[in-house]
Amino acid sequence: MPTDARPTTDAHPTTGTCPATDAPGLPTDAPGLPAARGPLSAAVLASLRHPAPTHLAPVLAEVPADPWGEDVQLTLYVCYELHYRGFAGVDPAWEWSPPLLALRGRLERAFLDALRREVGEPPPLAEVLAGLLVEPPDGDGPSHHLLTAGTRQQAREYLAHRSLYHLKEADPQMWAVPRLPNPAKAALVAVQYDEYGAGRPERAHAELFAAMMADFGLDPTYGAYLDAVPAPALAVVNTMSLFGLHRALRAALVGQFAAVEITSPPGAARLAEAFERLGATPRGTLFYREHVLADAVHEQLVRHTVIDPLLTLADCPGPEIAFGALAYLRAEDRFADHLMAAWRHDHDHDPAPGHDPDPASGYGHGFESGSLRAPLPEFDPGPATTGSPVPEGADR
Template sequence: MADGNIPATARQAARSSADPIHDHALQATLARWNRARLAIQTPSGDWRADLDAEREMRVLEGEFLEATRLVQSERAQSAPREPQAFVAWFDALKEDGPGQGDPLFPWLAERATLDQMKWFVEQEAAGEAGFDDLVAFAQMKAPTQAKLELARNYWDEMGRGNAKGMHGPMLEALVHALKVTPTIEATVAPSLALGNTMAGLATNRRYAYHIMGALGVIELTAPGRAARVSQALRRLKVSAKARHYFDLHAVLDVKHSEAWNREVFHSIVAATPNAARWIAEGALMRLQCGAACFDLYRRHFWGDDGAKAPA
């Protein structure tokens, strides 16, 4: 199941790199492992060897997640422990969180070429961890009120029982329409890191509150960016059916975010005030990875340090 032959460069990156989010050897190794371990499997006669290999990979993953968590720990500790104040703090992340208001998205909406949008979608699709499956992991043993909201969110992600309304296949439809082929090798490290972070938070129960924060901050911050991406696709004459994924998330996630604030975060912090810190850390970790993606995308499109779009 797991690949025990971890490249020395990846192992070293997790333990000594000042910025593992940008280390492609590390992130590619974790991405391949996540793809393998989360796939449907059957019993193996070599399961003991699989467990030995998995332990080494879990240590590698843990070192990466802890390095990322440490960067956000101080800010997360400032999150209020009173539920109403925490929701207000969390909601403010859409204005002052890492990566918010990035100039990349107005530029995509107004100036990106079709080839540039293809590259952008390819990167985004490769880093997509599957929101529906992440919510399924997050709801395990959650408090009742929060669990019910996670269930409603999952049901929406699953098209409310209609295959044509499932969100995951909508993104796949855009990938096919643009004729792009996402691969781990061609995906930049921060995009891989984003998917690896989400998978790691979801599949390790010590990060149970973190994954709720990370998922909730996606619902909070995605609508504005989704609207800009949809605007770009519309300008480039991409069909309404193909761009429906971004059209939908530009609207639906606003309602989801309101429900997360009320049903998930308020209820959890009211019952367990110390959970505020962990929810905040997960949210900030997710935003940190997103900000790293946006910065690298700008460098790719604009050249130099990505600070200014070409005239």
Template sequence: MKTLSFVPSPTERDAGPDGTPIRTSIVAPAPAASEERVLDRGCPLPLPAPRGALSAALLDLLQGSVDTERAEAFHDDVARALTARDRATSVVEDDDLQLTLFCLYELHYRGIAGVTDDWEWSPVLLAARERLEALFEAELRARVDVPALPEPVASSVAAALFTLAAQDSGPSIARYVAKDATDDQLRELLVQRSVYQLKEADPHTWAVPRLAGAPKAALVEIQTDEYGGGRPERMHSALFAAAMRGTGLDDTYGAYVDAVPSWTLAALNMMSMFGLHRRLRGAIVGHLAAFEMTSSIPNRLYGNGFRRHGYDETVTRYFDEHVEADAVHEQIAGRDLAGRLAEQDPALLDDIMFGAAACLTVDGWAAAHVLGCWTAGTTSLRSRTDA
């Protein structure tokens, strides 16, 4: 398998004096463990490398003080780029566009290293983001097949969502990981997932102030578990960081952004777009429902895959936690969150089902990319020289 210089490459093991396998070190070893690292001090995203003209222009702009004239020039760059864009080119596969969106969204999360927080609410940047989002959303709505709408009754909506999740025919990375993935591929899986998992739950939390009554209470119940019930070391993002450290990876927030392809960024950008727009609150609720409904069994398989390679509870705890938690969450998300929201406001039902279908579809595209690379004997990650 071809490997990259900034991801864990060695898969061979040396044997110790007693014959016990010893894992070799990786090129970018994890920093030394400490309580501060385990509990996460909220470091911003490291400044990514640009992937094209738009992301280069944005990153250059963000490294200076807020400048309306320069921001307007960037907005004009976006407008010209979208006008000249080949309509046949997929937005989801456009590395430059997805990284640009990702960085604009990151201003609303932890920020970017060296970038002033004053950029977050720049009207010109928001206008530029709106142009990119319009193109992204239009492609999703055109390419995602939404099933027939159920009655806006909690039990009917929940049943329709469970049926949609059960009918998902996307490729299963989980089954491959459980039986066939190499040690190197397990680390790649963690790298691919780290861009979202190290901020796990945050995109869906944007919906909390946009809901009321039973749906709000249901979402808070789910998110309370995601955030460890008030215990920082039990936050799911902290458990995932521990899994990364346990496999020799760097668990720093955003450490592998430059390594992941457009498919991975698109899946997270979709969540951010749904969560940050009140008009798309139905979509983020539907997304979370599908996300939870397709989590429990896959996480059991992921845990088995890591155990197959000799990893201990430090690494598997994240996956094992989700087997039980998400079996409960899927019931809450289907009936009490999505179903009750549809009862409150039937006009949101279309977007609830769209958000669920989009979750399964986009995650399926990302999974197809990863599995296609792995079965071909290549890495699913980008090289440093990819533009």
């Protein structure tokens, strides 16, 4: 972290920081601002390049109609990221800027309404939780495809998409801790202790995911692929951030967390096997191998020691927990549909062997793959990363 607070003539009067540089104490790995994807995100990103607050009233009247679209989802992601690591060169005071929070609130209401429309009236919670334990017999999502027919390039695309989530894995759920009764709080912290490496920083799940990215020739830097990742993947992360940042939605956040812990082991097992088939080293499969066992245990903890105490609270009803689980799964379904449609498109338009496709031809929608908004160049992590060993106990 930078410790040399140099005085400047254009320092913000409240924070004492220069808007054009990282503030003292801001992590040096904060990503840069992404490129805009429409008039709304363009206006917000332009404002963030100046000291907070900036007048955003003209933007408020121009909120796009599609809450699932690129412009809205990127704008929401940028607003939420100010509560995580922020962005390099952005005044930290933007995190609590009233005009920006007002805009975010309008976008959140539209997005939450869209999630509720997708879910409809949720079934009883017991029925939802039981359903999460059942794998569909005819599964055809990304993990099934990568296991049976996926390519290494598709695995790289999948990891780039997932990096916006897994490099901040467990962070959104931490916002639930001060908002839960003590029994549920203790159980959630026990699960989170595992997520953050159980006292061993190198085994934090975000670190294991970064090592897996490097194994596949991807840049493991936090936020490196924000410009490449489209709205369906952003919506998965935004759903967690939406639930996490609002105390009124803490039951939905617990439902989302339960859905992740209950449904992930089978998919993690498929992905570990798929990546091994595609040439991954042990470092390239450890993240998913770790989740096969860990999440099976976490599922029991979440169901019996987090959810059960919540059901005793009048303002944490079962239907809201069920909604959180189903809303997250709907966002995941949209992401899976996007990936599979893009991969089918690429397969149907696959050029002849040895032929480099013309981006103008429509192959891959002008990119390496239609699942991403930009190509994935091979990343050389250098000897310090490539030579790092698999953490002790990785093959247990």
